[in-house]
Amino acid sequence: MRILNRQPDSVTRLLLPMLPFVLILAAYGFASSARLAVNPDDKLLPNLASLADAVHRFAFMADRRTGDYLMLNDTLASLTRLLSGLAISTLIAGVFGIAIGMIPYLRSLLASVLAAISLIPPLAILPIIFIVAGLGEASKITLIVIGTAPFLLRDLAMRVQELPSEEIIKAQTLGGSTWQIALRVVVPQMLPRLLDAVRLSLGSAWLFLISAEAIAAESGLGYRIFLVRRYFAMDVILPYVAWITFLAFMLDYLLRVVQRSALPWFALGRGR
Amino acid sequence: MLKKLVTSVTILALIVGCVSAPAQAAPKKSFKLAWTIYVGWMPWPWAADHGIVKKWADKYGISIDVVQVNDYAESINQYTAGAFDALTITNMDTLAVPAVGGVDSTSIIVGDFSNGNDAVILKDKTKLADIKGLPINLVQYSVSQYLLDRALSTVKLTERDVRVINTSDSDMAAAYQTSDVKAVVTWNPIVQDLLKEPSAHKVFDSSQIPGEIMDLLIVNTATLKENPNFAKALVGIWYETMQAMSGDSEAAKSARTDMAKASGTDLAGFDDQLRTTKLFTTPAEAVTFTDSDALPKTMRLVRDFLFQHQLLGENAKSPDVVGVEFPNETVLGNPKNVKFRFDDTFMKQVRDSKL
Numbered sequence: 343m344r345i346l347n348r349q350p351d352s353v354t355r356l357l358l359p360m361l362p363f364v365l366i367l368a369a370y371g372f373a374s375s376a377r378l379a380v381n382p383d384d385k386l387l388p389n390l391a392s393l394a395d396a397v398h399r400f401a402f403m404a405d406r407r408t409g410d411y412l413m414l415n416d417t418l419a420s421l422t423r424l425l426s427g428l429a430i431s432t433l434i435a436g437v438f439g440i441a442i443g444m445i446p447y448l449r450s451l452l453a454s455v456l457a458a459i460s461l462i463p464p465l466a467i468l469p470i471i472f473i474v475a476g477l478g479e480a481s482k483i484t485l486i487v488i489g490t491a492p493f494l495l496r497d498l499a500m501r502v503q504e505l506p507s508e509e510i511i512k513a514q515t516l517g518g519s520t521w522q523i524a525l526r527v528v529v530p531q532m533l534p535r536l537l538d539a540v541r542l543s544l545g546s547a548w549l550f551l552i553s554a555e556a557i558a559a560e561s562g563l564g565y566r567i568f569l570v571r572r573y574f575a576m577d578v579i580l581p582y583v584a585w586i587t588f589l590a591f592m593l594d595y596l597l598r599v600v601q602r603s604a605l606p607w608f609a610l611g612r613g614r
Numbered sequence: 615m616l617k618k619l620v621t622s623v624t625i626l627a628l629i630v631g632c633v634s635a636p637a638q639a640a641p642k643k644s645f646k647l648a649w650t651i652y653v654g655w656m657p658w659p660w661a662a663d664h665g666i667v668k669k670w671a672d673k674y675g676i677s678i679d680v681v682q683v684n685d686y687a688e689s690i691n692q693y694t695a696g697a698f699d700a701l702t703i704t705n706m707d708t709l710a711v712p713a714v715g716g717v718d719s720t721s722i723i724v725g726d727f728s729n730g731n732d733a734v735i736l737k738d739k740t741k742l743a744d745i746k747g748l749p750i751n752l753v754q755y756s757v758s759q760y761l762l763d764r765a766l767s768t769v770k771l772t773e774r775d776v777r778v779i780n781t782s783d784s785d786m787a788a789a790y791q792t793s794d795v796k797a798v799v800t801w802n803p804i805v806q807d808l809l810k811e812p813s814a815h816k817v818f819d820s821s822q823i824p825g826e827i828m829d830l831l832i833v834n835t836a837t838l839k840e841n842p843n844f845a846k847a848l849v850g851i852w853y854e855t856m857q858a859m860s861g862d863s864e865a866a867k868s869a870r871t872d873m874a875k876a877s878g879t880d881l882a883g884f885d886d887q888l889r890t891t892k893l894f895t896t897p898a899e900a901v902t903f904t905d906s907d908a909l910p911k912t913m914r915l916v917r918d919f920l921f922q923h924q925l926l927g928e929n930a931k932s933p934d935v936v937g938v939e940f941p942n943e944t945v946l947g948n949p950k951n952v953k954f955r956f957d958d959t960f961m962k963q964v965r966d967s968k969l
Contacts, residue, residue, distance in 0.1 A: 364871055381717065382716060473788070477781075477794040558785065559779070559780060560778075568782075
């Protein structure tokens, strides 16, 4: 039997995905104990106990100086920034993407300039963002918006153009105005596609969030990582990285659930 | 499937092997020194480019790689993880990172101390006491925060009276331009640049706490004990370079011009930074400073600062957890856990021409 036709049975299907994780953990534990045997205070690869201890200190104990739960504080600060940024990007993309996709005059006016803007590396214009948006929350959210909105917007405009022209013509023969066609034909079909695009841009949104927090901040997941990096506290950094990965995964999962339950016809059309 | 599994396990094992390779006991012949851009450390790349490093390394039958690391914090982490044998670093960071991380380090050269290179700058305000209640942008847990702590204590304030905002040093100049920024604590050459702004007023600098922010060359103590020749070569290189760059001769000016270029400024800018740096150009000066009573007092202030900020380890019960040893063999802190040593032996050998 060809390997491409072999299906793992149900038990294997459950266990196989865990194998790489177990291997990674085992490799980590092995390397960590090897280093700790040479230097018990080694900071590079702390053992699982000190990782757990760091999680305990940061997540479940109030900070001695400020009385805050640091990990909770950092998570709330970061999620607020990330979600505000993504919400603004999605809104911009929803409005302008559909307009540009539908109206040839707008497309002709804006498509090239948007293509150009989307190619500017946002981190390269940081000093400009500072001067325009200050050093506070606004500049961090701006960075996320600049990093994600052009991609969302261009993607959506292209998706609009992919709509079969028959649909648009049919709607017109039924007497629909541009406004009605936008609301009744285009928007409903674009919502799930926009959600898809948002899911794909989660990765870059996190990237820009962490970069923004590294530059000037008082709280946030990226802030904490860059702060404790100054004294090489890998016991704090590693759990934070795992936590960020988990949060990103959950956001992606939530968006998928929203898409499936609010727009079930789209998932059906995809065959799942 | 099985074959694939074997392959991936092998790859993993190889990765593990690389990460965990323990220190080798075989006699070491080649050594690596990491440096970052700072006025007091620019002599290292210059010495490497002008054959001084090779000359001294050859004399002791070893080879020394002088490696630039772009990011200071990263250079410390790399050294602590074991990627380098020697490192340019401040006294405070030596205690906070390698020493707390269990990497026993010895300072064999006290190169200089900051004598105005680090400064507290207020925007539109002229007195240090005006700092109360302001947000302050600085690189948290760096010497900047130590300087701020010392500055605040002179006007009977503490960190609770201000709001500290961690800001990357590479973005400090741009950050100053925004209206959110009211006060910054930073170091040269950023200080020089900021003070060109009419709104910027220097209200405190490191010349008011002379000798407390030192720039050292540290060597991994285990490496040093097994290879004293490495340290001899390093001090030889250092003081030959000091001699080459000091004074007003054309050769010295040309050396300083090279160093200025390598650090992104010109001769005038570099000489300006040297004016706010007390560079020990002779081993005699450096030995006197290292042996003085002021050094243990400074290290006490520094470790108390680190302890208050939980930088001696989150579980440290007292500032005594780590021991710091001085040339007269007295120890500050736990004598059973000495991880930071000031050693004047090699500087003395140069002073007494015994190399």
